[in-house]
Amino acid sequence: MSDIKLLEVPKWGLSMQEGTVNAWLIAEGDSFAAGDEICEIETSKIANVVEAPFDGTLRKILAQPGETLPVGAPIAVSAEGDTDEVAISTFLNELAGGQGANEAPNEVLVAGAAAAPTSAAATLEPISSASAVTSGGTEIPSALTSGADDSAIKATLHGRKFAQQHGVNLNQVTATGRGGRVTRTDVENAILAAGGSLGTQGMDDASVAATPLARRLAQQQGVNLGDCNNSGSAGKVTKADVLALSQASANANAEVIPMTAMRRTIAQRLQAAKQEMPHFRVVVDVELDNLLALRKKINGINSGAKLSVNDFVIKACASALSKVPEVNVQFDEGSQSILRFTDADISVAVAMPDGLITPIVKQANRKGLSEISNDMRHLATKAKAKTLQPDEFQGGTFTISNLGMFGVKQFDAIVNPPQCAILAVGAGEERPVIKGGELSKATVMTLSLSSDHRVIDGSVAASFMQELKNFLEHPALMIA
Amino acid sequence: MPLKSFREAINEALCQEMANDPSVILIGEDIAGGNGGVEGAAGSSGGMLGVTKGLYHDYGPERVIDTPISESAIVGAAAGAAMTGLRPVAELMFMDFFGVCFDQIYNQAAKFRYMFGGNCTTPMVVRGMVGAGFGSAAQHSQALWPIFSHIPGLKVVLPSSPHDAKGLMIQAIRDDDPVIFLEHKVLYDTKGEVPEEPYAIPFGEANITREGDDVTIVAFGRMVNFANEVADKLTGNISVEVLDPRTTSPLDTEVILESVKHTGRLVVVDEANPICNMASEVISLVATEALQYLKARPIKISAPHTPVPAAPNLETLYIPSKETIEKAVANLME
Numbered sequence: 119m120s121d122i123k124l125l126e127v128p129k130w131g132l133s134m135q136e137g138t139v140n141a142w143l144i145a146e147g148d149s150f151a152a153g154d155e156i157c158e159i160e161t162s163k164i165a166n167v168v169e170a171p172f173d174g175t176l177r178k179i180l181a182q183p184g185e186t187l188p189v190g191a192p193i194a195v196s197a198e199g200d201t202d203e204v205a206i207s208t209f210l211n212e213l214a215g216g217q218g219a220n221e222a223p224n225e226v227l228v229a230g231a232a233a234a235p236t237s238a239a240a241t242l243e244p245i246s247s248a249s250a251v252t253s254g255g256t257e258i259p260s261a262l263t264s265g266a267d268d269s270a271i272k273a274t275l276h277g278r279k280f281a282q283q284h285g286v287n288l289n290q291v292t293a294t295g296r297g298g299r300v301t302r303t304d305v306e307n308a309i310l311a312a313g314g315s316l317g318t319q320g321m322d323d324a325s326v327a328a329t330p331l332a333r334r335l336a337q338q339q340g341v342n343l344g345d346c347n348n349s350g351s352a353g354k355v356t357k358a359d360v361l362a363l364s365q366a367s368a369n370a371n372a373e374v375i376p377m378t379a380m381r382r383t384i385a386q387r388l389q390a391a392k393q394e395m396p397h398f399r400v401v402v403d404v405e406l407d408n409l410l411a412l413r414k415k416i417n418g419i420n421s422g423a424k425l426s427v428n429d430f431v432i433k434a435c436a437s438a439l440s441k442v443p444e445v446n447v448q449f450d451e452g453s454q455s456i457l458r459f460t461d462a463d464i465s466v467a468v469a470m471p472d473g474l475i476t477p478i479v480k481q482a483n484r485k486g487l488s489e490i491s492n493d494m495r496h497l498a499t500k501a502k503a504k505t506l507q508p509d510e511f512q513g514g515t516f517t518i519s520n521l522g523m524f525g526v527k528q529f530d531a532i533v534n535p536p537q538c539a540i541l542a543v544g545a546g547e548e549r550p551v552i553k554g555g556e557l558s559k560a561t562v563m564t565l566s567l568s569s570d571h572r573v574i575d576g577s578v579a580a581s582f583m584q585e586l587k588n589f590l591e592h593p594a595l596m597i598a
Numbered sequence: 599m600p601l602k603s604f605r606e607a608i609n610e611a612l613c614q615e616m617a618n619d620p621s622v623i624l625i626g627e628d629i630a631g632g633n634g635g636v637e638g639a640a641g642s643s644g645g646m647l648g649v650t651k652g653l654y655h656d657y658g659p660e661r662v663i664d665t666p667i668s669e670s671a672i673v674g675a676a677a678g679a680a681m682t683g684l685r686p687v688a689e690l691m692f693m694d695f696f697g698v699c700f701d702q703i704y705n706q707a708a709k710f711r712y713m714f715g716g717n718c719t720t721p722m723v724v725r726g727m728v729g730a731g732f733g734s735a736a737q738h739s740q741a742l743w744p745i746f747s748h749i750p751g752l753k754v755v756l757p758s759s760p761h762d763a764k765g766l767m768i769q770a771i772r773d774d775d776p777v778i779f780l781e782h783k784v785l786y787d788t789k790g791e792v793p794e795e796p797y798a799i800p801f802g803e804a805n806i807t808r809e810g811d812d813v814t815i816v817a818f819g820r821m822v823n824f825a826n827e828v829a830d831k832l833t834g835n836i837s838v839e840v841l842d843p844r845t846t847s848p849l850d851t852e853v854i855l856e857s858v859k860h861t862g863r864l865v866v867v868d869e870a871n872p873i874c875n876m877a878s879e880v881i882s883l884v885a886t887e888a889l890q891y892l893k894a895r896p897i898k899i900s901a902p903h904t905p906v907p908a909a910p911n912l913e914t915l916y917i918p919s920k921e922t923i924e925k926a927v928a929n930l931m932e
Contacts, residue, residue: 275809275853276853276857276860296850296852297800299852301852301856324893325859329890352889354890
């Protein structure tokens with residue numbers, strides 16, 4: 119026996135009321151299998167393809183591209199390929215006869231089903247044979263809608279109203295109310311027990327139980343409370359429920375990357391530093407021409423190490439820290455004391471594919487440039503191979519973060535506690551400078567020191583930067 | 599359908615149940631009526647309230663028992679009779695007199711079924727007048743349903759219309775537990791449609807006297823009529839639903855919650871003094887079971903916490919008014 123079925127505007131989400139047919143992806147006469155994409159429908163929120171809910175052949179398109187129809191409205195007729203054209207037009211005539219142009223689609227199905235016995239040619243099987251969607255997105259299983267006259271069944275006023283509103287016959291509902299009354303809760307439970315669903319009252323979520331916070335958040339995020347879980351007490355929608363939904367929709371087009379342990383540590387430590395530590399910054403420009411000339415000379419003679427500008431910065435910092443030991447400190451919050459160090463153990467930020475790590479050039483104040491350079495190269499290699507030992511990256515008394523190789527002019531870094539200062543190094547670049555009233559050019563680098571004002575004062579930071587500038591502009595002083 | 603007064607409706611219920619069941623008896627002060635029991639005048643007036651009028655004539659002195667002025671004797675005798683198989687309807691005249699027979703009510707009648715392990719029932723009714731508005735002063739005007747409702751084992755009935763009075767009285771007589779039947783003295787002469795045939799209204803099932811969507815008014819006794827008038831006056835402006843619980847114990851919590859979940863706004867009107875009254879109970883119910891449905895704070899309208907004044911002008915101020923109810927409803931919609 120051949121089946122004639124309707125394809126309908128699907129309901130994507132509880133707040134969807136209507137959809138606009140954008141385009142048909144198959145033509146009349148094409149056959150399709152369940153799951154095939156048959157047409158595109160656009161809602162106020164999304165455009166999506168409709169997948170065929172069953173196997174069939176598209177016999178007649180009812181909704182032309184551009185037409186906007188309510189959820190559940192028929193958009194096309196499907197039938198077996200060999201189904202008589204006459205049977206289809208009979209079916210469509212009955213459809214048209216059973217309803218006004220825009221009447222609720224559920225009534226279409228009921229009217230069609232009632233007329234079926236007189237139409238020998240086709241058995242009508244509505245797509246949603248098991249249920250019908252009524253106002254507010256409540257889905258009523260058909261098993262609940264039939265039955266004898268229920269006007270004599272005892273029910274509370276609101277129980278009866280709710281049942282009538284959704285076409286539920288009270289004979290099908292188990293009464294648990296006082297004196298055998300069917301309550302509204304009974305009707306709702308019957309719908310759920312029969313496999314139906316309870317929607318919200320349309321777009322209005324005012325009647326959905328929610329915490330005040332959740333309601334405000336839902337309004338801000340444009341989330342319908344009816345679409346959320348209700349995990350709170352007494353079935354209330356909570357803030358977490360709203361967030362889960364808004365994140366689920368926000369994440370729809372994003373790749374979800376779980377936080378690695380390193381990422382979590384960075385997040386946690388820097389969040390804490392930014393929240394708890396009063397940062398302030400001191401910025402100086404440093405002319406590098408002397409340093410670059412010296413570097414060129416050393417690298418030309420010394421085959422043992424290729425010195426980088428950063429190696430000079432490390433050495434200069436170590437020297438400056440020896441001059442201004444008030445910056446070479448850690449803050450012990452527990453004992454409310456400051457730990458001042460004699461040696462400068464300098465952490466150097468090294469970027470990694472999934473984060474960063476700060477291996478330590480230990481006792482940099484005691485080391486020569488070649489040794490620092492070799493240490494640094496060795497540590498960076500181990501860092502990238504993830505073979506650093508804990509004592510090679512835990513501790514340190516001062517940090518250098520250098521983004522100069524990216525062409526960054528200047529930036530501010532966040533101090534890595536329990537350290538109290540970090541130097542942000544920009545790129546060395548040729549800039550115009552005025553000396554003695556004369557315009558000339560120089561290679562200039564901007565350094566920005568972030569300090570923890572709880573233990574380092576502005577004048578201390580400034581003194582340090584003054585020393586650092588001096589060492590970098592007159593590198594010979596580092597061996598003095 | 600014939601119009602009957604509240605008084606006539608109760609009289610009809612008593613009469614029909616006495617005809618229906620020979621175990622039903624009446625007991626109380628001067629309920630046979632007449633001028634002090636003068637021969638030939640018995641039953642002519644039906645006691646001070648006129649509720650038992652004609653019953654002495656119909657059922658005789660064995661079933662309509664006049665007693666001395668002793669409330670403890672009346673209720674004690676009724677409780678004993680109920681235990682031994684009769685269905686007595688005792689009249690306390692003014693319910694305010696319960697003070698001298700409360701032990702028989704709350705510590706005896708209300709406890710028998712429970713303490714005797716269900717081997718004994720106490721199918722008795724205690725009737726009496728309640729309420730202010732008749733110039734009866736502090737000792738004869740009280741709204742005492744909260745006190746009775748507090749006692750497990752008692753059922754407490756508070757009809758607001760002649761129709762409900764008849765149906766609830768028949769149910770009270772047929773009920774196997776002690777029932778406190780409270781008749782508001784101002785309502786005795788209100789008339790309403792009352793079917794001729796006997797009918798029982800189940801306890802614990804509220805009557806929705808007005809259907810609406812905006813505000814739920816839960817009102818008790820005479821206040822139901824006030825609430826109905828307010829709902830009618832506001833029709834077209836504010837859609838008010840009026841609930842008459844009809845019995846304060848058991849209380850129809852299901853319908854109250856359904857209605858409040860529907861409207862989201864609640865006014866409770868209870869003529870009783872405000873501390874621990876039914877308005878407190880209903881608001882507590884809604885606060886614990888349906889707080890999240892409320893769109894505004896619930897409003898409680900009760901008499902002040904004072905004895906009922908004797909002066910008519912003060913008594914008028916004492917009783918919750920239609921204007922107060924209307925203002926509360928309008929306030930909730932702002």
